[in-house]
Amino acid sequence: MRGKGLRFTLAVALIAGMLAGCSQGGNKEGSSSATASDHSGKTEQVTLKVGIFDRGNAPAGYTATENYWTDYVQKNFGDPNNIKVEFVPIPRTDASDKVNVMMSSGDAPDVVFANTSPLTAYGYAKDGGLLPLDDLIEQYGPNLKKYLGPALDSGKVDGVQYSIPGRRVNTGKYENLIRQDWLDKLGLPMPKTTEEVYQTLKAFKEKDPGQTGGGVIPLGFSLTPASIEPIVWSFIEDGLTDEQRYTLSESLGYPLLLPGHKEAVRFLNKLYNEGLMSPDFSLDKDEKQVFQDVMTGKVGMYSDNLGNSFNATPGIAKVLTQNVPGAKLVPTDPYTNNAGKHLKPEYDPTGFFLMVPAASKRGVEAIKYLDWMAQPDVLNTIMNGIEGEDYTLTDGVPYRIESEETSKRMFNANDIAMITQGQDFGSDEKNWAAAAAAVPKEFRDYVVEAYKMSMTDTIRYANFTSPIEAENKYIPTLQDKYDELIVKSIMTKPGDFDKTYDDLLKDYMASGGDAIKQERTEAYAAMKK
Template sequence: MVKNYKKWIMAVLAGGLSVTSLVACSSNGTPAASSKTPASTPSAEVSTVTPESKSELKTLQVWQKDDYNTYPVANYLEQKTGYKVHYDMLPQDKPQDKLNILIASGEPYDAITTFGSTDFKALYSDYAKKGALIDLGPLIDQFGPNIKAVIDPEALEAAKVDGKLYAIPTKSIPNVNTSLYIRQDWLEKVNMKSPTTLDELTAVLKAFKEKDPGGNGDQNIPLTVKGEVAFIDNIVGAFGMPNFWNNVNGKMTPRVLDPAYTDYVNYVTDLFKQGLLDKEYAANKDATSKEKFTSGKAGMILLNWSDVPTISDALTKNIPTAKAGFISALKGKDGKAGLAAFRGFDRLTFIPKASKHPEDAIKWINAKLEKETFLNMTIGEENKHYTLKDGTYTPIQPIFSEERAAANNFLTGSDDTNYPIYWQARVRKDMRLFEAWEFMNKKEPANTKVEDPLGFAPYLPEFSKNFQQLYTLAGDYTMKLVFGAEQLSGLDAFIAKFKSSGGEASYKEVNDWYATAKK
């Protein structure tokens, strides 16, 4: 293995490691936050351990605007764990290329934390298979009781490569992120309620067009969406296809191979033909669609809940009497409804073979997962950074943002039971933000939140290699159908192209895994 690894290093240094770079499709959706309140609130007192007695560690982190070494969390962790850590960052631009060089050259990092997206999962798997990473299983068994106790076992299993664990996963919080946001004052003007079905949505959009509650005349836009979105969240869920891959009769099936695909296309095409969907939809940038909504020209927009404060401020600045909010998950003709939620890894932390202190790296990661340490690391000290009342963590500003806004970048695994509760302090920084998140993730029926079924799939070479191409292919074709540049009579020919472009190989690989995962 060492011999092969050395050959690989020389090849990388000579010509660069070739790993397909993909974009993770999701929804950065995430699992519903647990309603379970942590048993007790730890003391904020920091116990100091003598750092001289422990190895100095060197880590590589994802990019952030602040220097990790001077950020308050770094100082807290040094005091609490006793480990002095020097933090380096990957560049913001093309981090994968830099990571390849550092791994191949044997830079002695004791821990490396990357994003958990498809492209980094591909790199991680490649490094593991080529012998560049340390098998963490034996180290965790000996030095990682907290790691084993608080990290979701399913996440640990999903992070394995060929049956061995080479990375500690930081699990994403599975939020629903995106849905349809409507002018509620427009609804009042046309004397209608917020739509709950596809038929009601069509009726509301028709009323917005015909009665022009915004007084826009021929500039009136019932629904605006940015052009890169071929599958409109919430609407596509009403056809049983909230995610790009969905369970259809026991098989994982991409949207364009789903029998419901033609029904979705026909519905959205009809909206466009009737003038209910922005006629400039294809050309819209994200900022363009938002400007149309905040200027008062559009009555509905596809929006991420994290944008609500900015959109709300801009809208009320232009129209002081305006009111807006998210609509519920729409039901289709057969009662289906679904909002896509992300599922998978936010981060992956691995230890390269070049590490000088692998045992200490695991001890450090384990120490960060002590209950008191983890809580303070992520949201700070009670009555200084946050208040706690009835199980609710509320940030104290501005110190929370100044000293814990980037705390998530220090995660190397998380307390998967309690972190979704602690994390909510972040969205309570602005109650409009919290209310938008809460509506989509807590108040909506639980069965309308549909997590990505492939979120915890292992690294699948064919799927990973082909995903971005297939996603783009399906999106481009769907847009052409909506605008009339293609006709559904040509769907069979497109499906043949989709399958030959990696769709068939991906389908087999995904379902071979899924058949074993269901057992």
């Protein structure tokens, strides 16, 4: 659903044929062995390659592929099974470029992941690019089956298990954040509507409560889903029919064709032309600039991926309070649509979709690895660290111990735990508390509030059970077209907005949007029969 993540997954789908070509004459399901034997009967160590995000946030002395948890995996899984586990870094930003290189060079990891809908796997599987996993899971994945249960079905294509869907415990997607100390200094209430947001941003610019010396940025904004989606979805009009949701949507994730999107962009155009948002947002495609502006005390309000700003890594809220004594960054849910609802997107209850390329000879090892991870004690250790050193247990919830060593150790634990995003403690309230327990103590109440807000008036992307071929074909191009529409429509003069927006939308539709809309309309009609 998310733009940058989607570019990665669809780019991988487009080269599934390469994988299929590489797999001709290769191993079939279950044909690989954990070790290879020489003539003396001794076993030879094999290598299992596992993809992992490189977020560029590793502390000194660590990397995404060499750290406490990669050592833990090797010692506790690799060594006992005579397997060398090699983690392959995939940059979190522009991941599609790296994956393209790996796939085309034949150096794809044995465990490939995508973080969008199960339809991504279809693009691989239809061309023979994925290893079928049914028999492997049956033989080597009892813990996986127990942990994932019926959710495994969402990884099937035409009844065949081609991917393993990780769990997503918390399905909230974004958070909006505001400088409470700025509101207090100006005597302003927390904004509760979009119009009140506008008035608040104007006051931030005119009064400069952060005393930035003219460098104030009322609304921090970047050319990323985390900035765009919370605003554009909040403008989508109430009362959408199922037909609108299915036929006017697409897997890019933005509600471009739904009623209200144009007015959302018009709102952003107004903010830009009045100097109320980041002036160079079009150059900030990885959020680094907006985060830097937040941490140096220039930004009054912005949006982020849920929980990210309060985490110890990258430490946005923490660094802000260190740089600006008295700064208070708090969650807010102010954007409203025509019915006064705080509409926002919500994730499906699945996280990564884990797949084994057909060219891989390590299907057995891949499933063994994921099954080992699905053991409750292993998963708990990876997610929380060492009891007494990294966390204490209160009412069954692990609370993070604040120390430099723990912060270093846990910086990428969630990326290691590929089969889940979050732990399920039995209720939303406990799950939110657990998510909050992993951040510095002073921010925990804010995290709980942000998670609660993220689940208010949510809407999920409308998935079909069969793929939309036009999406696989056109989405990579349309992502660039959408970015162009956003940038040019926001930056144009207000008097030119309608023509600019309409011309860019026409170009978008001619570049594949019409084809997607037509195919989704046909698929909806077939679904309703």
